[in-house]
């Protein structure tokens with residue numbers, strides 16, 4: 638486990654991932670009923686953008702560094718407000734010194750009845766995450782293998798909510814693990830919302846991943862992509878992807894506003910592009926808020 642998210646925190650991929658994540662959490666808040674977010678690869682939760690790791694790559698400058706002061710359109714402003722509010726909350730003295738990871742963004746958006754399970758396998762990272770949420774009864778941090786947790790922790794007792802699966806992609810076979818992990822989790826909890834992050838780097842692998850999802854038999858799969866540059870043909874992160882299973886009915890419409898704005902703000906060259914594609918359509922009687930019909934939620 639060599640991957641350190643500190644080198645990449647706040648980059649364009651984090652921005653898209655966290656903007657989508659925030660919209661999913663905001664949607665779940667539309668009903669009073671409590672929900673749970675399960676973050677299977679949570680990281681350390683808070684990243685120092687002035688530390689050596691972030692400074693070495695400078696990746697955040699092309700992501701949150703551009704977005705934080707950008708002028709957004711009237712439709713995009715409210716849709717990005719929750720996410721940007723979480724970023725500002727991590728910087729109480731103003732400016733942009735720290736970047737919140739997925740568990741900190743989710744935690745910022747939770748109401749008092751909602752819960753977060755944050756899972757991280759790396760012992761030091763898990764210890765930092767535990768320290769960050771020390772004494773917070775709404776957050777449970779566990780040092781565990783996120784793939785195993787997909788079996789053991791689903792469905793959550795709230796029977797409403799969202800699972801974020803954001804693996805490091807440091808080993809081969811991660812795309813296959815994602816498809817298998819999703820299939821296993823979906824079998825246990827078919828009505829949950831699932832958000833799976835993936836890199837757009839190896840386009841052959843991405844095409845195989847999409848095909849595997851289409852063939853999985855899982856319904857309601859929205860594929861969200863944003864490329865910041867023309868395909869480089871090199872093993873370089875050209876774009877970012879997010880698979881959302883059981884997306885709220887509002888998500889596609891919202892992303893048609895958000896993605897063009899993010900794409901224009903974070904573009905590296907004129908090959909930047911965004912796309913929304915349904916890999917699988919609606920199944921009969923499917924619901925999209927993580928509330929299964931069978932338990933009357």
Ligand code: SAM
Nearest residue numbers: 642678679680738739757758759782783803805
């Ligand atoms: N979700 C975080 C965010 O958006 O702020 C970033 C997560 S980072 C891409 C991936 C994390 O997964 C790393 O912190 C890594 O230590 C952790 N990790 C790697 N293998 C894991 C596993 N099998 N189970 C849980 N965590 C794992």
